[in-house]
Amino acid sequence: MRRLLSTAVSTLTLAACIVIGTSSPAAAESAPGCGDVPQIGETAYITTPSGQTAASVKQFAGCGKNWAYVYVWKSFRDTWGSWKVSTAIQTSSQLLGTRSSTGSEVWSEGTNTLSVCTRAFGQIWYGNPQRDPSARTDNRC
Numbered sequence: 096m097r098r099l100l101s102t103a104v105s106t107l108t109l110a111a112c113i114v115i116g117t118s119s120p121a122a123a124e125s126a127p128g129c130g131d132v133p134q135i136g137e138t139a140y141i142t143t144p145s146g147q148t149a150a151s152v153k154q155f156a157g158c159g160k161n162w163a164y165v166y167v168w169k170s171f172r173d174t175w176g177s178w179k180v181s182t183a184i185q186t187s188s189q190l191l192g193t194r195s196s197t198g199s200e201v202w203s204e205g206t207n208t209l210s211v212c213t214r215a216f217g218q219i220w221y222g223n224p225q226r227d228p229s230a231r232t233d234n235r236c
Contacts, residue, residue, distance in 0.1 A: 111159045115121075124164065127202050130159025139230040141219055147171060150180060152217035152230045160205030163192065163215035163227065184208055185216040185231060199200040212236040 098157035132155040139152040149171040155162040163182040171178075179197050183190040184206040192204035206213075218229035 098136060114224070123157075124153075124165050126155060126162045126164075126205065129148075129158040129162070129205060132162060135173070136214070136233045136235045139153070139163075139217070139232045141228050141230040143171075143218055143221075143228055147174065149219050149228060152182070152215050152218060153213035153230055154184070154213065154232045154235060155233075156209060157203060159209065161192075161208045161213050162205050163203035163217065165201050165215075165217035165219075167219065169199075172199060177220045178219055179219065180219045182215065182217045185214050186211055190216060207218075 098224065126132045132188050134153050135156050137152050140148050141150040141152060142148050147170070148168055150165050150167045155164060155166045161184045163184050165180050165182040167178065167180055179195055180213060181193060182191040182196040182203045184200050184203055186208060191208065192206040194201050194203050206217045212234050214234045215231065215232040220227045
């Protein structure tokens with residue numbers, strides 16, 4: 096009986112750890128010149144007109160600023176020989192902190208926008224300007 100009880104407690108403890116682990120906040124990533132910052136809101140995905148996922152777009156808050164981040168997926172990088180990726184923090188009226196890169200990731204500049212509603216914006220250019228896709232995260236206030 097004692098062994099059965101011990102096994103049941105171990106199983107419940109493992110289940111609790113799994114549940115807690117899946118409901119915890121998103122892991123922090125390192126913004127340039129700021130260090131670890133936590134993600135706010137949901138991740139958005141840039142997809143090509145053919146349906147291929149090209150990149151992830153995220154928004155972070157830390158060091159008194161908002162940050163946008165885009166990561167270009169390896170599957171997209173392996174498909175296309177060249178691209179340019181840009182990101183920015185978007186308010187209701189403008190894009191702020193815009194940065195671009197030809198690499199696999201790019202961070203925006205940190206913006207002093209914690210007192211207004213913002214979202215992260217990302218776009219990837221790889222050929223046809225009328226078809227170069229973009230995505231925005233959900234609005235965070």
